[in-house]
Amino acid sequence: MEFGSGSGGDHDGSDPHRRKKRYHRHTAHQIQRLEAVFKECPHPDEKQRLQLSRELGLAPRQIKFWFQNRRTQMKAQHERADNSSLRAENDKIRCENIAIREALKNVICPSCGGPPVTEDSYFDEQKLRMENAQLKEELDRVSSIAAKYIGRPISQLPPVQPIHIASLDLTMGSFGGQGLGGPSLDLDLLPGSSSTMPSLPYQQIVLSDMDKSLMTDIASNAMEELLRLLQTNEPLWIKSSTDGRDVLDLDSYERMFPRANGHLKNPNVRIESSRECGVVIMNGLALVDMFMDSVNFSLQNKWVELFPTIVSMSKTIEVISSGMLGGHSGSLQLMYEELQVLSPLVLTREFYILRYCQQIEQGLWAIVNVSYDFPQFASQCRTHRFPSGCLIQDMPNGYSKVTWVEHVEIEDRTPIHRIYRDLIHSGLAFGARRWLATLQRMCERIACLLVSATSTRDLGGVIPSPDGKRSMMKLAQRMVNNFCTSVSTSNSHRWTTLSGLNEIVVRVTLHKSTDPGQPNGVVLNAATSFWIPISPQNVFDFFKDERTRSQWDVLSNGNAVQEVAHIANGSHSGNCVSVLRALNTSQNNMLILQESCIDNSGALVVYCPVELPAINVAMSGEDPSYIPLLPSGFTILPDGLLDQGGDGASTSSNVHANIGRSSGSLITVAFQILVSSLPSAKLNLESVNTVNNLIGTTVQQIKAALNCPSS
Template sequence: MDYASGGGGSGGDHHHHHDASDRRKKRYHRHTAHQIQRLESMFKECPHPDEKTRLQLSRELGLAPRQIKFWFQNRRTQMKAQHERADNCALRAENDKIRCENIAIREALKNVICPSCGGPPVGEDSYFDEQKLQMENAQLKEELDRVSSIAAKYIGRPISQLPPVQPIHISSLDLSMSSFGGGGMVGPSLDLDLLPGSSSTMPGLPFPAMSISDMDKSLMADIAGNAMDELIRLLQTNEPLWMKSPVDGREVLNLESYERIFPRANTHLRSPNIRIEASRDSGVVIMNGLALVDMFMDANKWVELFPTIVSRARTLEVISSGILGSQSGTLQLMYEELQVLSPFVPPRQLYFLRFCQQIEQGSWAIVDVSYDIPQENQFASPCKTHRLPSGCLIQDMPNGYSKVTWVEHLEIEEKAPVHRLFGDLIHSGLAFGAERWLATLQRMCERFACLMVTGNSTRDLGGVIPSAEGKRSMMKLAQRMVSSFCQSINPSNGHQWTTLSGLNEFEVRATLHKSTDPGQPNGVVLSAATTIWLPIPPQNVFNFFRDERTRHQWDVLSNQAPVQEVAHIANGSHPGNCISVLRKFEQAFNTNQNNMLILQESCIDASGSLVVFGPVDLPAINIAMSGEDPSYIPLLPSGFTITPDGRPGNQQQIQAAGGDGASTSSNAAAAAAVMGSGGGGSSSGVGGRSGGAGGSLITVVFQILVSSLPSAKMSPESVNTVNNLIGTTVHQIKAALNCSTTTS
């Protein structure tokens, strides 16, 4: 088959005129048989040739590199169409097979006899009623068509090629969960929905079918282009658009100047319930600009880069691809859910356009702007969020660093009151502001940099120092644990947390989900959480939780036994950013003790901190330490999130810890200075009050394997157990920090 080349399209006006404009039109010609044969053979070897290969083909065949590029694009499109036709044939054959099976069943029913008397059966089982069979057949066909269309569109291969889910049965894990207070909780059903399987992707999240016309794409391109122009002005203009807040020194938007420079036709129609969140921040991160751009434009890497903020993300449609093999010019329609790590704050849902443009050599701008699409299938969020032009400017610096300037600009309409504990944090704009995005980006880029460094842990397990591969494997295992923990706080499909009744003076909320991921224990998992306020600076609370010497003061499940850190891997310049392996102290002297260890990751930046942990047996740790793939090591994480309460005094202290983002190392040093002990684990002075500097919002999350049966429901006994577990933990935390009389 011959392929037209030269302009990237086919067809066109073939009438020849003699005016100058027509002479400038590109001429289309057919490739020779030799050229097509050579291109076809290369396509079989490599359907996506790189620029070097395309240049080599260009010289060999006497074609322009652009012609080579478009030939491969057209050939890939043709192959995709052929695969889709083959898939449709396979689906039709599957439907025919179902139809034949039903006909055979009906024929067999005509000859059925009673086994007792040998005569025809008395009455007819309604299950085999012909009309019901036809209805079921129609439902099966609809379901098959629906799943197949989703597979073809989002997975990219026929449904027949999808790998089967392999359940994991590890008896030691079930026993370990029981020993940690969560085994065997099966009983009468409680009115609590069972969520579908958990996943690092987006399980069962319904999306409207995308049907985007050329007119829609043109409109999207116009919206994205205007948004990019606005973002660049927001990034490059200081006063009068931006001003320093007199309260905490943050850069905030001057709304009067903004509306004068960017007038909007419907500004006067804005609901009085809508409020604006707008902030800007800049800093240096330890990652080069191209790598950052690639991660930002990939939805999965976007979630991986911001696990504490973005609980889910998905690219719904690529409207236009980048030019010359780069991301510049890429426009895509995306969906994401943003969260504060507490069940008391509902997630924010956003449909938006993301557009990347290279401004100059070594400088890129990425803009996000909301785009409304039908949302009948989406769950209703109590917080309606509209993103005005927001995004970042990424500028390459020497030695693999980048300077990032970040702008967040949101219109928020809350349909329900903000929880009283989070009022200051949310309404100040800190919860989803530019400062939080940038601080998280700096910390995660440091983590990725540590992942690449071939260094050993500072302390080892049993005298065996892990190799560079072992260190990377442990870091990947801990990263998956933290991501799973963050996603557990925002259940999928819009299911809300259920408030449990109990004797505690604070709210405990719970949710059930069916765990099906290879990296999680198989069965039904109960997640329970609460958030409390304490009048103690967040850094001091973080010190307390991550110090193994004070763990017995709050860890109910350790039976007040001291623990010992037996392995330690740094994953950032701040001493508090690390991965630890812990074991009960008596295990070091008693070989009869079980081999259950605790994997823990702690991390801190200017926006808050996390301490996440989960039980892991010794063989699993040895697998990771040896450098093997840790993807199938089951984890069920619990832990704490520590967030500043948003009060002005506390934010000044956090700003001092975060600095102005001039460098990641200076940020870490400043944060360490604020912590006093340098994050080294000392708990001295932890119980001291904040002296008017604000306090901390602490979210306590426990996940427990309720049952290995996929259909189990939570029993009243489970409610009491988890209420007591969280209640006792909170009381012990308050007692250890001298806050026993503090109300939440």
């Protein structure tokens, strides 16, 4: 091949096109040090890479590329080893298969003396037997259900009248029997099952190595963004002119994080962002332990127990990284969670999130939550969480300073109910203030468990011991968690919805309870929400006042009540566990267990009837896990409209008493009733109407007692 004449054929070392690429080889010491770090942490963060760069005299890009190449090399080695092992196993199975086939050629059937059946015919027969057994089981099940509706065995029916599935429709349109084919409903619910509950989506997720590598990069980038959100003030964060909260300036955010423009420019979504800072009565390491203790793969982990009014459900799908040196720093988890507002009118929010923990320095931790979107569930999750989370800084005397950030993108495909619209759009319903206020209150509750002093208002002259106090608080906590579950609109909980929302906005659900700690049988739950022009603090005081309880409490039958036991669980006087007794009644053996709590994001009053012997068991310090509870109660939230200085605002100096200085309250009333404890549970329309009337009467009594309009 000829290259032509002249200077074009003279190639010297100065020609950049012919210059050989120079390669840099690391020294043995550098490789040894890098390998040692790789064994401990295959994905070093930027701070670790800079430290290695200074220590080894290499550029940060060289450190980054070395770790990328090393991870790729390690993955290839593993794949080659796996392929070699699988190939050997495959060869072994193939040889065994050939040997079995040769042996079967010489086998004689002992029954007929003929040749054996082939493998294909054998497996075909087994498949038919299995299908036949399944069909027979299905026929028996349908026959038994149909027999209950027609009053005689299915075998006595004429063969020309088949049973159609449509005739077994148990749906109920609304109260008053509309949409019902008869006066009663026969419900054969499986224990704890729900006929409307879909299979949980996280059960279908299988992660590849590529997914995990991508998740690690996403979590690392999210941590960097969260730290900037936590540590930057104006112009990124501006003070709200209405209530002084930190609100994210979206224009500044777009300039600082351009990759988010695609989300923020979508006209069909809105952004909720907030930041809050406060002091928590718990040391930082203990907080990190509770936040990251979700690796037991249970539905009821510490994250749910710490935020029962906010977290409807939480599930750790997989632990991507368990952290370094036995601690939580570097821990990365893929989780599924649902967040709630305790009302039948507000839908839960679903998230698939990556939770990543990093210790910034001694006594300073950061935990970030960021959405990880799965394409197969894009139609289900209408929310996306941008990097959110908290910065936890140790303080003297076992306290911590916590700065919380919530930054969420919402697509409201279903219109928000008008009475909750202001609360949700203001960012108070799911914002940082509510998270931090709940954390402060729950940490106070935990701290009260460590205080040895007990109440002087005791039951039966017996002052509870420290063990008895812990047992009573444990019982009350289970009662509150049970109540929150019953009010939640999550489909993941085991409730079957019988009724949608009618004119008076009542939702009725039920399930067959077989769990320890709950009465066995069909439990009916009814809940409604309404607004009144009274401040949340005043509404809470009304429900807490023993003198006004007879105006709304059906358990007291119009009688006055007396507090016979009191356990404080917070700095606010309203945060306590109480045991109440109705006076002037023949039911001296029945008491009322109640827990009330309040913070600057809302309030809760939950109660249930408990027999005197069961209370004595808990007061003595024994395990209260099997004491049956069927709680009812109230949730109180601000309406999202700030009070302009009227008498609706609380004048209390305690920060917990000032619930957003709201001029009105959103109240949710929820009752649970044991419909039947018989094995064959039947729910008739009378039971539904009874609980519907109970809800309606209670709402009217509350409005009348507070001098509010009845409509």
